Amino acid sequence: MARKAQSHLPQSIRLRSGNQMMAEGALQAGCMFFAGYPITPATGIFKTMIDLLPAKGGIALSAPDEISAIAYCIGASMRGSRSMTATSGPGWALMIESIQYALMTETPLVVSLVQRLGPSTGGATQGAQGDVLLAEFCTSGGYTLPVLCPTNASECYELTILAFTWAELLRMPVILLSDKETGMTIESVDFSSLPRSTAQNRPSNFAFRDLGTHNRTERKGTYYFDALHEIPPFAPVGGDRKVTATGSAHDKQGRLQKNSTETIDVLKHLEQKISWRRDDFVSVVSDLQPSATTLVVSYGVTARAARSAVQQARNAGERISLLVIHSLFPIPVKKLAHALQGVDTVLVAEENMSGLYRSVLERYCKGAKVRGVNKIGAMITPEEILEAVFEEPWQPA
Amino acid sequence: MHQAHEMIVSGFGGQGVLSLGQILSYGAMIEGKEVSWMPSYGPEMRGGTANCTVIVSESRISSPIVSRFDSAVILNQPSLEKFEGSVKPGGMLFFEESAMIRPPKRTDIEVLGVPALQEAVKLGKKQVANMVMLGAFLQRCPLVQSESILEALKGVLPERHHHLLPLNKQALMAGIEFAFRRERSSKRTLAGPGTGIPVERHN
Numbered sequence: 276m277a278r279k280a281q282s283h284l285p286q287s288i289r290l291r292s293g294n295q296m297m298a299e300g301a302l303q304a305g306c307m308f309f310a311g312y313p314i315t316p317a318t319g320i321f322k323t324m325i326d327l328l329p330a331k332g333g334i335a336l337s338a339p340d341e342i343s344a345i346a347y348c349i350g351a352s353m354r355g356s357r358s359m360t361a362t363s364g365p366g367w368a369l370m371i372e373s374i375q376y377a378l379m380t381e382t383p384l385v386v387s388l389v390q391r392l393g394p395s396t397g398g399a400t401q402g403a404q405g406d407v408l409l410a411e412f413c414t415s416g417g418y419t420l421p422v423l424c425p426t427n428a429s430e431c432y433e434l435t436i437l438a439f440t441w442a443e444l445l446r447m448p449v450i451l452l453s454d455k456e457t458g459m460t461i462e463s464v465d466f467s468s469l470p471r472s473t474a475q476n477r478p479s480n481f482a483f484r485d486l487g488t489h490n491r492t493e494r495k496g497t498y499y500f501d502a503l504h505e506i507p508p509f510a511p512v513g514g515d516r517k518v519t520a521t522g523s524a525h526d527k528q529g530r531l532q533k534n535s536t537e538t539i540d541v542l543k544h545l546e547q548k549i550s551w552r553r554d555d556f557v558s559v560v561s562d563l564q565p566s567a568t569t570l571v572v573s574y575g576v577t578a579r580a581a582r583s584a585v586q587q588a589r590n591a592g593e594r595i596s597l598l599v600i601h602s603l604f605p606i607p608v609k610k611l612a613h614a615l616q617g618v619d620t621v622l623v624a625e626e627n628m629s630g631l632y633r634s635v636l637e638r639y640c641k642g643a644k645v646r647g648v649n650k651i652g653a654m655i656t657p658e659e660i661l662e663a664v665f666e667e668p669w670q671p672a
Numbered sequence: 673m674h675q676a677h678e679m680i681v682s683g684f685g686g687q688g689v690l691s692l693g694q695i696l697s698y699g700a701m702i703e704g705k706e707v708s709w710m711p712s713y714g715p716e717m718r719g720g721t722a723n724c725t726v727i728v729s730e731s732r733i734s735s736p737i738v739s740r741f742d743s744a745v746i747l748n749q750p751s752l753e754k755f756e757g758s759v760k761p762g763g764m765l766f767f768e769e770s771a772m773i774r775p776p777k778r779t780d781i782e783v784l785g786v787p788a789l790q791e792a793v794k795l796g797k798k799q800v801a802n803m804v805m806l807g808a809f810l811q812r813c814p815l816v817q818s819e820s821i822l823e824a825l826k827g828v829l830p831e832r833h834h835h836l837l838p839l840n841k842q843a844l845m846a847g848i849e850f851a852f853r854r855e856r857s858s859k860r861t862l863a864g865p866g867t868g869i870p871v872e873r874h875n
Contacts, residue, residue, distance in 0.1 A: 285704075288701060289701075290694075290697060290698055290701050290709075290827075315715075398715070399715045400712070400713050400715055456710060456736065456737075459710075459711055460708060460709060460710040460711070461694065461697060461709040461710075462707060462708050462709070462733070463701045463705070463706055463707045579734050579736060580735040580737060583734040586734065656737055656738070656739045657734075657737075657738075658739055671740075
């Protein structure tokens with residue numbers, strides 16, 4: 276049965292890798308500045324940005340190293356440009372000092388961390404999900420940083436836009452946690468189904484005034500807020516107002532201080548501005564089944580194996596729910612609690628040795644038995660998840 | 673075709689393993705199918721092992737990783753040892769004849785040795801051996817029309833290599849023809865898929 280080849284392929288369907296889609300998502304989000312240093316498996320983002328961003332009127336720079344790359348991005352963002360960099364584990368290790376500076380100076384920034392096997396330079400071409408906690412807990416003091424984790428090429432696009440929106444609204448760095456398989460696997464993507472929206476703007480003095488939420492007539496400093504959770508309006512460095520940026524403990528004006536009530540308030544504010552909004556900053560895909568007793572939780576590329584496993588388990592008559600988490604941090608506590616109703620066993624599938632994300636989820640799973648499906652050096656297969664579900668070798672139908 | 677066809681292409685880096693899979697994926701996409709191409713290779717630029725998992729499906733693909741394959745295209749000995757056992761019973765295994773000291777032993781799958789390198793050398797460029805292999809594969813397993821593959825080549829090959837399109841087409845045709853001739857000769861012995869008799873044993 277010979278079928279005619281269709282050469283009139285709809286323009287909207289293209290073959291894209293997750294890395295390419297992350298770059299395209301950044302362009303859609305209005306990213307105007309990219310600096311990076313090539314590193315497998317994140318190079319696809321770097322290359323695509325270098326190829327596409329200048330034509331959009333933006334700047335894409337090849338930095339001499341990762342420390343410079345993130346520093347360039349912070350500078351560009353302080354001037355008012357939406358900025359992004361991309362790296363993998365070894366480069367991330369170098370960026371950790373500067374990402375804390377971005378957090379402390381309330382600078383919006385998106386960092387794409389495409390995970391590979393560690394520790395150290397590890398396996399450049401080997402996938403892993405071992406940087407989950409290194410990404411989240413990279414700050415002294417353990418401040419909550421939003422971490423978004425896509426499972427396929429289309430989500431790379433969507434979550435990049437979301438990452439920019441969160442970074443801008445919260446005035447803080449947001450981490451896009453991808454992995455080698457998600458970043459480098461090429462898939463068919465239907466562009467007509469992707470969101471056309473751009474990222475939202477960071478709150479500026481004008482926006483605040485126009486919305487009437489603040490009847491401030493004059494600006495009271497770079498980091499001014501009334502309530503701890505308020506986001507200070509943004510003013511660009513080099514604009515018509517004085518802006519002070521410092522990574523050291525400071526008051527609301529940005530003046531170096533230690534141990535004053537105001538300084539401690541500024542530090543509390545860095546955490547409050549996200550934890551106060553934690554129920555709004557959530558992205559999960561819940562595939563829940565009424566009366567399910569087992570819940571599979573997964574993220575990143577492993578979530579795809581989990582989806583396949585859950586489907587096969589249901590076909591075999593098992594009542595089982597699936598929770599795919601995009602927003603790993605802040606932990607989507609309410610969505611998790613909802614998914615946990617009636618569940619006695621939770622399986623957390625992730626490609627690392629000790630169950631990194633499981634270790635932080637466990638405390639929210641009171642009353643259920645929490646087990647891990649873990650592996651390093653190769654992807655977790657649907658069969659391995661099924662074996663954990665049934666606690667016996669899985670015989671495919 | 674099944675709902676989904678899951679295959680592995682494996683060999684040394686430089687043999688065109690990843691591009692073979694990519695061209696096939698692109699061709700399937702042109703025909704409106706869902707595809708996933710997942711590469712796996714070592715840190716070496718050349719000479720390391722490389723493979724890619726290709727899934728072509730009529731519906732959305734959930735997991736890009738699978739443990740068992742409907743078909744395997746094998747270009748070197750270590751890959752054969754690694755993947756021969758992962759082909760589903762009744763599946764297909766294609767291998768580069770010149771690369772094997774110990775050929776495949778399975779009898780519950782269709783096995784086809786292809787002299788892809790030899791055919792490519794005849795055409796004057798051994799780099800197109802992967803296209804010979806792809807041709808042979810498509811003849812036995814018509815996942816994608818050869819017209820779509822030619823269309824895909826235009827998309828996958830950079831502009832500067834477009835003068836090589838005719839050569840690639842020749843290579844594809846050489847592979848198709850090889851498998852076609854082999855089919856005809858094997859029909860007389862009632863071998864082939866579904867009969868439980870391999871097309872050919874190489875002992």
